[in-house]
Amino acid sequence: MVYITNYFIFAIYLYNYQLHNVKLAIAMENEEKLMTGEESMKIITEMINRTRVNISNSSFHLLFWGWLIMICGLSEFILYKFTDYSSPWYVWFFVIPGVFVSFIYGFTKGKKATVHTYADGLYMWVWMAFLFAAVILFVITKDHMQDIPKYILILAGIPTFISGAILKFRPLMYGGIAIWLFALAAHFGGDTVASLAVPAAVLTGYLIPGYLLKRRGRHDAV
Numbered sequence: 633m634v635y636i637t638n639y640f641i642f643a644i645y646l647y648n649y650q651l652h653n654v655k656l657a658i659a660m661e662n663e664e665k666l667m668t669g670e671e672s673m674k675i676i677t678e679m680i681n682r683t684r685v686n687i688s689n690s691s692f693h694l695l696f697w698g699w700l701i702m703i704c705g706l707s708e709f710i711l712y713k714f715t716d717y718s719s720p721w722y723v724w725f726f727v728i729p730g731v732f733v734s735f736i737y738g739f740t741k742g743k744k745a746t747v748h749t750y751a752d753g754l755y756m757w758v759w760m761a762f763l764f765a766a767v768i769l770f771v772i773t774k775d776h777m778q779d780i781p782k783y784i785l786i787l788a789g790i791p792t793f794i795s796g797a798i799l800k801f802r803p804l805m806y807g808g809i810a811i812w813l814f815a816l817a818a819h820f821g822g823d824t825v826a827s828l829a830v831p832a833a834v835l836t837g838y839l840i841p842g843y844l845l846k847r848r849g850r851h852d853a854v
Contacts (some may be wrong), residue, residue: 652733668692670833673764674707683707690741691843693738693739694804695732696733696737696840697838698837698838698839698842699839701830701837701838702722702834704727705727705831707720708720708833709828713827717821723776738756751798755799758790759791759795761791762787765787769787773815781827782816782819782826783787783820785812785814785829785830786812788811788833788837789808789837792805792807792808792811792841793808793809794808797817801841801844801848803840803844804841807840808842810833810836810837814830814833815829817819817829
């Protein structure tokens with residue numbers, strides 16, 4: 633009887649011990665899941681912030697290309713309007729060294745970046761696609777240079793608008809829409825309006841959003 637009693641006591645003790653271990657294991661697992669979840673959220677937040685800062689740093693490209701295109705556009709207009717120069721569009725060859733400057737800057741910043749995200753890659757390839765399309769456009773329409781401004785503006789509005797969507801930055805999206813509107817003005821307004829449409833478009837589509845984006849990047853980096 634004592635043996636049977638001891639057996640039942642031992643069985644109850646063993647059951648309680650196992651139940652305690654199971655509860656302890658479940659509690660530890662839940663705690664581990666909770667900690668993992670918190671750590672994951674922290675990592676995701678850091679990744680989002682880092683992506684936002686990295687992309688905001690690319691406001692350099694908006695400002696660089698905005699000023700370069702504005703200078704080229706105004707120079708073409710002045711040469712066309714106030715001189716007898718037969719090929720004022722030659723000023724756009726300054727875009728070629730601008731491409732190398734942009735690539736060097738992007739390559740340098742890319743090497744310094746510790747995290748490369750999907751958004752960064754998407755942002756880069758959207759603008760690379762615009763560059764390839766612009767080069768092809770120049771080759772196709774080399775005999776009709778007067779038509780290039782409106783087509784370039786149509787193309788430029790696409791990566792500008794998409795970049796604003798990636799960044800969730802409405803001024804850049806509005807800038808893309810403004811570029812498309814200036815493309816319409818270039819088409820219906822004649823040669824003079826077409827020459828002024830390009831610098832006006834980069835002012836509203838690149839420079840103003842670019843400076844706003846640069847300011848937001850500094851604020852987010854703090």
